[in-house]
Each structure stands twice: as structure tokens, then as C-alpha cells.
Amino acid sequence: MKVGIVREARGGENRVALVPETVEKLVRDGFEVLVESGAGREYHPDEEYREAGARVAESAGEVFGSADIVLKVQRPTQEELPLLREGSVLITSIQPAFYPELVQRIAAAGVTLFSMDLIPRITRAQAMDTLSSMASLAGYKAVLLGANALGKYLPMMTTAAGTTRAAKVLVLGAGVAGLQAIATARRLGAEVEAFDIRPETKEQIESLGARFLESAEPGGAAAEEEEVVEEERVLSPFARLMVALGFYSFAERDGKEEGPEAGIAEEAESGASTGGYATVQPEEKQRRDREMIRERLREMDLVITTAAVPGRRAPVLITKDMVEEMRPGTVIVDLAAETGGNCELTVPGKVVEHNGVRIHGPLNLPGSVPVHASQMYSRNMYALLSYLADRDEEGNLRLKLDFEDEITDAACVTHAGEIRHAPTREALEGGES
Template identity: 40%
Template sequence: MILGILSEKNQDKRVSLLPEQADTLIKKSVSVWIEKGAGINAFADDKVYAEKQVVLQDRNTLLSQSDLLLSIHPLSESEIGLLKPGQVIVGVFQPLFNKALMQQLAEKQITLFSLDMIPRTTRAQSMDVLSSQANIAGYRAVLLAATLFPRYFPMFMTAAGSIPPAKVLIIGAGVAGLQAIATARRLGAVVEVSDTRPAVKEEVMSLGAKFIEVEGAADASKAGGYAVEQSEEFKQRQQQRLAESVAKSDIVITTAQIPGKKAPLLITESMLNSMKPGSVIIDLAASTGGNVFGTQNNATIVHNGVTIMGNSNLAADMPWDASKLYGKNVLNFLQLLIDKEGGLHLNFEDDLVKGCCITHAGQVVHERVV
């Protein structure tokens, strides 16, 4: 079997497998090919791959001849045209937002496994690409905010006077939010946290942050750890409470997303206008519409003296560790698809294999994408 590793586009510096991870598959009799230059931005050049017996190829050859393809991001329409029927692709294709693309892959007889759809179970933790990359994004968000913010994060008491600590508001206490809390606290900031799930309060407080409580949240216990849609009444109460916190915050980091839906707008224009000039917002939900009024994905704007950075792919700015963690997630998942002889074995009786399979045998097979 030939496994192909494509290089990433759109300024994403990651690579699906690092050389030592590719070597693990080669030892299982898998032929591993990689697009020339795919690992350079992750500090793994072609020479290192070649030393591990990985074959360097051009992109078109990989697309047309690989049995199993690794691509973090979706392929273009023209690239899908080069694929051969029966190929297997593993990546993060956001199928809930790309249903037309899923249909196109199905018509091409492609089997797609999108790891952002893997069931959130204990067994799947080692394959959870969303969590491994969100952890990095939360860390990077705070560091970026610190560089954009025109003041210190920690409190300083000097002969020239005292500097108060920065006030940080983090919206969403998922993996990214929790890492952002920990990083902001390590830098000496005072941190408040808003989340619709009361169950995260204890974890937030254990990291040294204050939890903003809003009564009446919808039960998210059956949503697999994800946020759920809230009632209009709750949204109004949440906005009133958030408005108070936003007005006194120096830094706001937003991470709130609902799978398959537009990101909820949590910070309105009037809230932005209440913030002090020089304040900074990092919106990690920018790719699905953003949590902040005026957010533009992959852009930094200034609104009434407030800097707003929209970026949902901050993990790509730390390509070495991001690639290492992502590659380990992929490698763990591939163990479910590759048998002891190095051949493909698609066991749809396995709940993890079935749970993230989007297209197979000419059909869109995932119940949430159909």
C-alpha cells in the first residue's frame, strides 16, 4: 500500500507526519511517499524524510497514485479530479460546513475520514486532533495578545510607580480556553472566564480564574463535551453579564463554537465601544463567523482603538509541536485502518472508524452530513 503525505496550503506550516512517524509505518511494510518540501516549514526537510526511506514525489503523482492520502485541509475541486476511485483520505475537512465537497468526494468513490468528527470517547482521546491543536491555539492566543497589548501583563511595583495586572476575559472553557487561562495566569494576569456549561466551573477555578455564572444554561451533558445552542432568554442574560466584564477587560480571548453552526456572536459593537483604547481581542472562532462584531478571519483590524485579531488556525504558527501532536493523532488512527501486513483494512464495526467516516462506496454515509 502507498501512503501519500501532501503539503499544506494557505500558509499552514504543519505536515501530517514527521519523519520519525513516517518511519513507524515504513517498518509495517507501508510505502510512504511525501510531496517535495512538505515538511520544510515544520523543520523537517526532504533529506530527513529520504533518510527514513520516504519517497519524494510531486503533488499530482501523490493525488493520482496513493492508496491512502493524508491532507490536513480539504482538496480543491481540480485536485479531486485527479483522485482515483477507491482512494482513502484522512484529514480535517470540516464536513458539516463543506457538504457540497463531501458529495463530490462521494461521487468520485473516495472514502474520507475527517478526524474532526471522531467520537469524543475515552478510547478516541489519543486521536483527538481538535483537542491537540486547540491546546496550542489557546497558548498562542495569549502570547499574541501579550505582544499586541501596549502594557504589562503582571503587576509591577517599582520606584517609579505601580503597574496593575492586566485583566483578561476568556470566553469558552474548552481545551483552548483552559490553556489560555493557564498561560494568562502564568504571565500574571487577572482572569475571568465565561462558559455556558456550569460543569467547567471547578476546573476554571482550579487554574486560578474567576468563573462568570449565568443561570438557565441548556444541558450540554449529552453533547460529548461540545457547546450547545442556548435559548434566547439565556443569551440575553449572558450578554448583559458579558457586557460588564468586557467593559473592564484589557484582553478578551473568544473560543466559543458550536459544531456545524455559525459561531455565536457574543461581543457586540456596543460592547466593543465600551472597551478601553489599546485593548486586544483574539477571536479563535473567526473561521465560522467569529464571536466578535467585525471579526475578519486571518486578519487584524482596529475598531475604536481596540485591536481585533481573527485567527482559527493559530496552531499552524507552532508547526513543529503542532505537527508532532497532529501526526501522533493520525498515527494512532491509522492503526485502526492498516493491518499487520501493511494493507488497508476498513473495519466499520469499529465505532471510531465508523464515527469519522464521511464518504464511502459512492455515498455520503455520516448521518450528520447527509
């Protein structure tokens, strides 16, 4: 079975789907690996791939034309689409519901498409979870971006000229990206507050040294505390923190026999790695939360928003009128810019200034850390390939497509000319109407 890696063609994408370290493992497992020249850029030159056992191809066309499985980081470009070979497999991160026409063309080409962002968040799929690995990098870089844009220190500084207070940072959404943002801002010395609609994130947030924001609810505090205590009986605070950071193996219940997956279902359904905004809240609770956020925004120096729901538009958490009440010089870094943004004024890929507040809508922050991002993505890819690969009676590698399997069924977008992903089909039908 031949695996191919091409140089990413989209502008600004410096990651690569497989690093030499992973290529060596695949070759040892019996795969043949073909790498387009320059795919690893200056971080991983062609010679490293040759030493790992890969063959270096001169063009992307050669890779697409001969590989059984092509691995990519980004969705294919218009120039790459004609190179797709019928019967081949393409594994990438495509966010299919946002690009239904592209998926339709891939299906029409007879290509089996797997999207890494559709890998279910269950324990068995932990090592394949690119959303968590990339979100962790995004949360880290978001704080550095905000600190660089802010016209003040993040930590409290005492000098001969006096003392400057620590900057106040607010993180909205305590999924993987949010928790990493909290940890990074705290390491830089900022005063950090955070909000998530899931009360169980309180201990995760506080364990990182931040303050958890709660909207006032007459008579509701006791009930909320009871819910947290009940959760603690089945999953310790440390375990829940590790789960939110993407380490699902920590979700095993002490003394229980139902297995680790039992502790993950609630986390996945409530959007644990996406800021929690998959959960529907009562209207009155939403109103109180909005007012609390509005009040805290007036005091902040830096705001990081991380709320995203895979396959859907990001929820708007900061409206235009909220921005207008914020202090001039405040910086917002919106990690949900690629799916519409958590701030009403966010423009993807741009920095917008409104009433002295600068709103950053960065795209592909993981791509700005290409060495470690590629390494982590590559390990995710290796885990999926190892999971899908099987050997026939002669001992030859083949692809095992068992659509009764939860992971295969969820991640496979197209197969045999058909679109299997229901939200993508619905998006196409909506566009046609």
C-alpha cells in the first residue's frame, strides 16, 4: 500500500502531513511512502525523508497519480482536484459542511475522503484527534498574539519607576484551546478569568490559577454545587482537566466496569474540546451569562474567544454594542474566526479596530508553529492509518472500511461516488433550494 504526501499548496500553510519520524514507522510497518519534493519545506528537507525510507517525487501530480492514500493538512485546491485519482483515498482536514461543493467534486471523482476533524472524541480515537492537538497550539499562540498586540505588560512589573499592575485576561470557552490559553496567560503573569457554560469546567479553570466566572442565580448555587459534587464521584477534577485537554484515557471511572468511553459521551456531546457551546442553555441563563460577560469585558485588557462547534457556525458571544463599551486599547483575539467568529465584528484573517478596540481574526494559528504542529498532526495521521490498515491472507496491507465501526463511519465523508456525511448533504440541498 502506497502512501503519498504532497507539499501544501494553500498560501500560509507551512505544515506537512507526515514528518520523517512517522514515515520511518510507516515504512517499518510495510507501507511504501512517496513524498513530493519540498513537502517538508526547510524544517524537513528531502534528504531526511529519503533516510526515513521514503521515495521523493518531483511533482504533486506524480504523488496523486500513483499513491493509494494521499495525506494532506488542508483541503485540496482547485488545481489539485483534477489530480485526484479514482479509487484512491484522501485523508485531510476539510470541514466538509462548510465546503459542500468541494466535497461533491471529490465524490464525483470516485475518491474516498476521510476528514480528520470528524474523528469522534472517544477514548479509542484519542491518538487520532487532530482537533485537540491543533487547538492546544492555537490557544498557546492566541495569547502570544494578544500579548504582542497589547500596549502593556502581561505580568505585574516592579521597577525603579514604579509598579505596573498585571494585565487582565478573559478567556471565553474552556475547551482544549481555552484551557491552553488560560495556562499560557497565567505563565506570562496575567490575571486570568474564564467562562464556560459547563459548570464542571470550574475546577479545570481554577486548577490553572484562573477565576471561574458564574452568573448570579437566586437559589441556584446549591443545585449547581450538587451537580459538580456528583460529577466528582465518577471522574476526579484532574481527570476532567486531562480529558478537556484531549487526553481521554484519563476518563476511566474508578471502580467501574463500563469502560473509559462511558465517561466521554457527556464530554463530547457538551462540546468539551470546543468551548462547551454545543450545549443548549435556558434562555434566562443565556441572558444572565451575556450580562455578566458584558460587565467583565469593560474591565479587561485582553480577551481570547475559543467557542466553536465542529460543522456549525461559531456562536456570537461578543456583540458590537459590547465592544463599544470596552476600554480603548483592549485587544480581542477570536479563535473562531474561520467559522464566523465569536465577536460580531470579527473579519477572518484581518485586524479590525472599532472604538479603539482591536479585534484579531487569525486564521490557521497552528500553521504558525509548523514544526510541532506537523509532528503532532503526523502522529494523529499515523494512528488513523494504523487503525484503518489490515492485512489479507497473503499478508499484504489493505484498507479496512468497516462502516459499522464508529470511527470509520464518522470520519468517512465520501465513498463509492456518494457523500456519506449528512450535514454536507444538507448543506448541498440548502444551496440548491
